[in-house]
Ligand SMILES: Nc1ncnc2c1ncn2[C@@H]1O[C@H](COP(=O)(O)OP(=O)(O)OP(=O)(O)O)[C@@H](O)[C@H]1O
């Protein structure tokens with residue numbers, strides 16, 4: 080059965096998509112069968128994997144409206160990474176589902192038939208706490224992965240996320256967990272970054288991944304080539320951090336990595 084995690088933080092630009100793509104690519108390189116679900120109308124995960132979002136017909140949007148998800152998945156053979164792509168049409172789903180019964184459980188329902196086909200499903204949520212993100216949380220059987228950028232006001236807004244998680248627990252999915260906080264865009268030259276690491280660890284004791292993602296030009300460049308970092312700059316510091324994160328996640332999950340395939 081697939082382990083299902085949602086990358087969530089309503090703050091924009093904190094590294095949700097970068098983490099979904101690069102963690103996913105390393106998990107795949109370690110022999111895991113990985114599906115990345117793009118649940119963001121911005122379709123950044125789709126673009127970052129080299130797929131033209133404007134050419135996507137169906138994708139996550141159709142899956143939410145009831146089409147079988149298996150038929151909508153694209154496979155990147157080289158990376159051994161599967162993608163349920165998004166298109167800008169996904170923005171409409173939020174409106175179209177509003178009147179529907181069980182609207183918060185649509186993604187969970189759509190992914191159920193895929194659970195046997197993958198080891199990991201990573202859901203890239205949009206920067207909001209609306210219906211799409213709630214669908215992501217309800218589907219995240221194994222918890223939320225929360226990227227937090229190492230910058231001023233890093234913790235700002237996390238209270239709102241915690242409230243949303245509580246609300247989802249109370250009304251929809253009592254078992255919802257926070258699997259861990261991923262610190263991103265760490266800059267070793269600034270005291271601020273170190274302060275944020277300390278502060279986040281104080282707020283989320285025992286819940287912060289030891290692997291910290293540094294600010295890395297290579298990580299920011301890779302999407303313009305439609306590649307995850309392991310296929311673009313495998314020896315960069317950013318690549319090493321995501322490899323370490325993948326190992327740490329698997330270790331915590333009791334999953335033994337296969338020898339890494341290039
Ligand atoms: N560690 C990093 N070092 C340098 N640049 C990064 C790093 N992580 C992400 N970026 C860049 O920062 C920007 C925001 O990252 P990303 O798209 O992953 O955030 P996000 O949380 O998914 O954003 P959104 O909320 O808009 O979906 C992107 O341009 C990305 O390439």
Ligand SMILES: [Mg+2]
Nearest residue numbers: 095096119123
């Ligand atoms: Mg994103």
